[in-house]
Amino acid sequence: MTIFDRSKKGRRAYTLPEYDVPEVDLGIPEHLLREERPELPEVYEVDVVRHYADLEAKNYSVDRGFYPLGSCTMKYNPKLNEDMAALFRWLHPYQPIETIQGALQLMYELKEMLMEITGTDDMTLTPSAGAHGELTGMLIIRAYHLDKGDVKRTKVIVPDSAHGTNPASATMAGFKVIEIKSSDEGLVDLKELEKELDDTTAAIMLTNPNTLGYFERDIVKISEMAHEAGALLYYDGANLNAIIGRARPGDMGFDVVHLNLHKTFSTPHGMGGPGSGPIGVKNFLRDFLPVPVVRREKGDYYLDYNLPKSIGMVRSFYGNFGVLVKAYTYILTMGKDGLRMASDMAVLNANYLKKLIGEFYPVAYDKDEKRPCMHEFVADGTKLLKETGVKTLDVAKALLDRGFHAPTIYFPLIVHEALMIEPTETETKETLEAFANAMKEIVEEARRNPEKLKEAPVNTPVRRLDEATASRKPIVKWPKG
Numbered sequence: 414m415t416i417f418d419r420s421k422k423g424r425r426a427y428t429l430p431e432y433d434v435p436e437v438d439l440g441i442p443e444h445l446l447r448e449e450r451p452e453l454p455e456v457y458e459v460d461v462v463r464h465y466a467d468l469e470a471k472n473y474s475v476d477r478g479f480y481p482l483g484s485c486t487m488k489y490n491p492k493l494n495e496d497m498a499a500l501f502r503w504l505h506p507y508q509p510i511e512t513i514q515g516a517l518q519l520m521y522e523l524k525e526m527l528m529e530i531t532g533t534d535d536m537t538l539t540p541s542a543g544a545h546g547e548l549t550g551m552l553i554i555r556a557y558h559l560d561k562g563d564v565k566r567t568k569v570i571v572p573d574s575a576h577g578t579n580p581a582s583a584t585m586a587g588f589k590v591i592e593i594k595s596s597d598e599g600l601v602d603l604k605e606l607e608k609e610l611d612d613t614t615a616a617i618m619l620t621n622p623n624t625l626g627y628f629e630r631d632i633v634k635i636s637e638m639a640h641e642a643g644a645l646l647y648y649d650g651a652n653l654n655a656i657i658g659r660a661r662p663g664d665m666g667f668d669v670v671h672l673n674l675h676k677t678f679s680t681p682h683g684m685g686g687p688g689s690g691p692i693g694v695k696n697f698l699r700d701f702l703p704v705p706v707v708r709r710e711k712g713d714y715y716l717d718y719n720l721p722k723s724i725g726m727v728r729s730f731y732g733n734f735g736v737l738v739k740a741y742t743y744i745l746t747m748g749k750d751g752l753r754m755a756s757d758m759a760v761l762n763a764n765y766l767k768k769l770i771g772e773f774y775p776v777a778y779d780k781d782e783k784r785p786c787m788h789e790f791v792a793d794g795t796k797l798l799k800e801t802g803v804k805t806l807d808v809a810k811a812l813l814d815r816g817f818h819a820p821t822i823y824f825p826l827i828v829h830e831a832l833m834i835e836p837t838e839t840e841t842k843e844t845l846e847a848f849a850n851a852m853k854e855i856v857e858e859a860r861r862n863p864e865k866l867k868e869a870p871v872n873t874p875v876r877r878l879d880e881a882t883a884s885r886k887p888i889v890k891w892p893k894g
């Protein structure tokens with residue numbers, strides 16, 4: 414039932430007192446004024462509350478159940494973060510600088526902590542998401558090479574396991590993207606890299622652990638190769654949750670590092686926001702950071718716009734400030750040991766689940782049983798498809814019927830029937846076992862009655878949707894009548 418169905422003429426959620434001040438003519442031109450009243454639903458307050466409660470109940474979230482969406486780090490987000498962010502809700506970005514010292518201090522301290530975590534020397538907090546951070550990082554790399562007069566460097570190397578935003582961001586920044594094949598272990602193939610690396614390479618973009626959930630053990634060698642060729646190394650931080658407190662991208666040789674605060678540092682995300690994708694850089698790149706950068710001088714905080722080589726502004730104001738408060742709160746609540754323990758637990762949970770699921774569902778690039786995965790792994794449904802005709806999409810839909818959010822599917826692209834599973838550190842052993850049991854039940858069903866799985870989901874508010882049409886031709890308003 415929509416809120417329009419609840420509507421009855423004349424009903425009101427609240428009434429305002431009669432005006433006791435004269436009406437003001439706002440000077441809105443006649444032709445812009447409405448001729449008729451907008452057709453809004455007329456409802457009591459309780460109807461409004463029930464409408465939103467109904468919508469909420471139809472939704473699925475981390476607060477409702479297990480959400481193993483690979484690469485997205487859907488961990489539990491402590492509610493304390495929200496309370497702290499709400500403390501700042503009255504701030505306005507146009508306020509005079511002396512009245513927002515606390516907010517600037519928070520940004521400055523967050524930056525310092527993130528620089529320590531990543532092993533970088535300076536940072537911008539402004540980008541609004543991972544992909545936005547990638548574009549910012551690529552623009553910094555471009556500005557750096559151009560500043561040196563090194564105009565030949567027009568290509569960026571990405572592995573074939575990369576997230577789609579990597580080649581997209583490099584392309585948007587004006588580079589040509591060169592894709593290199595992964596090795597049969599699912600890692601960067603050094604020979605392939607060597608073939609492509611030359612004096613036209615601007616950067617190599619990598620995530621570590623990679624999107625198959627494996628640690629790039631040759632990362633120091635890759636960094637040496639990149640730097641010898643005069644290229645820079647870019648870190649896609651979507652998978653930082655696996656290594657916090659154990660390893661730092663800066664120490665591995667990465668020059669530009671993005672973070673997904675909404676993933677690793679616990680902000681509710683999904684369905685488009687809100688996010689934050691800070692970019693950390695090594696010293697030699699600090700002049701190219703976007704403006705403004707938060708700085709401190711003699712105990713006062715200020716916004717530094719005076720960076721002559723800066724790539725400019727990448728968005729309005731100073732970033733998604735609420736997400737910054739949540740990340741700051743999370744880091745302080747967890748402390749150094751807590752953050753390291755979180756990544757340890759994320760890796761432990763992923764390996765436990767991999768072991769359970771691996772008994773009946775192949776894991777991609779898992780020939781060496783001794784090699785642990787990091788915080789996620791990719792199950793491969795190719796064999797199931799061949800034997801039963803059941804696709805990974807059907808498995809994902811069947812999981813919804815069993816009360817779980819589906820893992821990421823069909824990514825990375827090099828695994829054709831990929832189910833990318835990231836349990837995160839905040840799940841219990843019982844939840845992991847329940848999920849593995851649900852997967853097992855689905856595989857058994859696939860062998861018994863594959864047609865039934867093609868009907869899934871049957872227990873959700875909506876069945877299979879035409880996702881392509883929904884995103885290309887979204888209907889975002891109530892269709893009258």
Ligand SMILES: Cc1ncc(COP(=O)(O)O)c(C=O)c1O
Nearest residue numbers: 484542543544576578649651688
């Ligand atoms: C490996 C990887 N890189 C980059 C991104 C882009 O991050 P965002 O969604 O915050 O733009 C994602 C997002 O899922 C990702 O998984």
